[in-house]
Amino acid sequence: MPAMAVDAIERMLCQFIESRRESMIDEVRRYVAIPTGMGYAPGLEEFRSLVTKRLAALGAMTSLVPGQPRPQWLEYPPSESQPAVVPPALRASHRAKSSTPRVLITGHLDTVHDPQGSFRQLSISADGGTATGPGAVDMKGGIVIGLTALEALAACGIDLNWTVLLNSDEETGSFHSHDAIFAASKEHDIGIALEPAMPDGSLVVQRLGSGQFQIEVHGKAAHAGRDFVKGVSAVNALGDILVTVAKWSQPSDGLIVNVGPLQGGQTTNIVPDYAACWGNMRFADERGAKELQQWLVGLQTSGQLLPRIVVNQVINRPPKPLIAPVRKLAEAAQGAAGDLGLQLDVGSSGGVSDGNIMQAAGLPTIDTFGARGGNLHRTDEFIELESLVERGKLLAVLLARAARGAIRLS
Numbered sequence: 001m002p003a004m005a006v007d008a009i010e011r012m013l014c015q016f017i018e019s020r021r022e023s024m025i026d027e028v029r030r031y032v033a034i035p036t037g038m039g040y041a042p043g044l045e046e047f048r049s050l051v052t053k054r055l056a057a058l059g060a061m062t063s064l065v066p067g068q069p070r071p072q073w074l075e076y077p078p079s080e081s082q083p084a085v086v087p088p089a090l091r092a093s094h095r096a097k098s099s100t101p102r103v104l105i106t107g108h109l110d111t112v113h114d115p116q117g118s119f120r121q122l123s124i125s126a127d128g129g130t131a132t133g134p135g136a137v138d139m140k141g142g143i144v145i146g147l148t149a150l151e152a153l154a155a156c157g158i159d160l161n162w163t164v165l166l167n168s169d170e171e172t173g174s175f176h177s178h179d180a181i182f183a184a185s186k187e188h189d190i191g192i193a194l195e196p197a198m199p200d201g202s203l204v205v206q207r208l209g210s211g212q213f214q215i216e217v218h219g220k221a222a223h224a225g226r227d228f229v230k231g232v233s234a235v236n237a238l239g240d241i242l243v244t245v246a247k248w249s250q251p252s253d254g255l256i257v258n259v260g261p262l263q264g265g266q267t268t269n270i271v272p273d274y275a276a277c278w279g280n281m282r283f284a285d286e287r288g289a290k291e292l293q294q295w296l297v298g299l300q301t302s303g304q305l306l307p308r309i310v311v312n313q314v315i316n317r318p319p320k321p322l323i324a325p326v327r328k329l330a331e332a333a334q335g336a337a338g339d340l341g342l343q344l345d346v347g348s349s350g351g352v353s354d355g356n357i358m359q360a361a362g363l364p365t366i367d368t369f370g371a372r373g374g375n376l377h378r379t380d381e382f383i384e385l386e387s388l389v390e391r392g393k394l395l396a397v398l399l400a401r402a403a404r405g406a407i408r409l410s
């Protein structure tokens with residue numbers, strides 16, 4: 001089949017995106033300067049309301065979806081952790097006048113960066129090619145790309161059913177926003193998330209799943225010198241468990257178990273009556289997830305016998321395999337990229353995103369339509385500024401093709 005050329009309306013979309021080149025950089029600068037890391041509510045609220053105004057200007061109905069609390073056992077260190085503030089998710093839905101596929105675009109307003117830290121502003125490199133800043137690529141640049149692509153559609157009179165869903169807790173596992181994402185995913189046909197592309201621009205089409213766990217060990221305290229034999233060391237028992245758990249990882253099969261942080265003991269001359277560890281598990285498929293979950297359950301003891309072992313666990317991002325509809329969506333994106341003169345490859349990642357939740361709800365999703373850049377989650381995080389225009393055009397053209405029914409996933 002010959003490559004579909006960019007048509008007149010798609011050229012208009014591209015011209016619109018080109019005309020926004022400077023303003024897109026300004027928007028990234030403005031958004032990056034709003035601190036939204038570590039659940040910082042004032043920053044999240046400020047950023048959320050800016051984005052709400054832009055979406056409302058496109059004729060979207062906006063609402064705040066209340067979040068769920070996270071399980072308390074996830075918090076570390078447990079004694080110092082405040083109950084987390086539960087942020088809402090912003091949902092903005094635009095209904096088309098005619099029937100079109102329904103596209104769900106997700107993103108996160110939060111970053112991993114310390115709102116009080118010294119990494120606070122966008123700084124553009126001497127040659128103007130890249131810019132560092134907290135959340136520049138993960139994912140304030142992506143949000144600018146998503147909003148600009150939708151604005152391009154509106155400016156060119158392209159009618160599409162779309163919903164934008166922006167949460168505020170993606171970087172901490174989307175526990176608060178899981179249900180909002182899952183419910184919205186059920187109501188849509190095509191899933192897009194604005195996470196950063198791979199460094200070369202590739203789309204991630206396959207991801208491992210991820211879960212969290214906590215192992216608690218209860219022992220019996222005793223003075224180490226006077227009553228040592230009466231004690232039951234929770235630390236020693238946890239040590240034995242860690243040796244077992246360390247053997248579970250089979251990275252070549254996509255099974256990964258990482259343990260840390262650890263807690264145990266109060267002082268050196270008392271046999272510790274409590275120890276705990278927190279960990280993360282990754283798996284390529286349902287079978288791997290079940291296996292790890294059963295192994296964890298198998299560590300638990302029954303009754304009151306000491307040491308007593310209690311396991312808490314949750315799978316918050318199911319695996320995201322490369323299913324046929326995702327392959328078709330990737331091919332549609334590659335087709336659009338080719339017509340725009342861009343090379344677009346696909347790859348896989350051990351990292352997880354809200355795309356895992358979207359696809360688990362049955363929505364074929366590609367979650368890396370955001371900007372190109374690198375050093376995510378570090379204080380030298382950077383964005384490739386040219387990618388704002390490049391990915392803006394790609395997304396706008398892809399959405400235009402979805403609007404006219406040219407993307408068939410089943």
Ligand SMILES: [Zn+2]
Nearest residue numbers: 138139195196
């Ligand atoms: Zn991200």
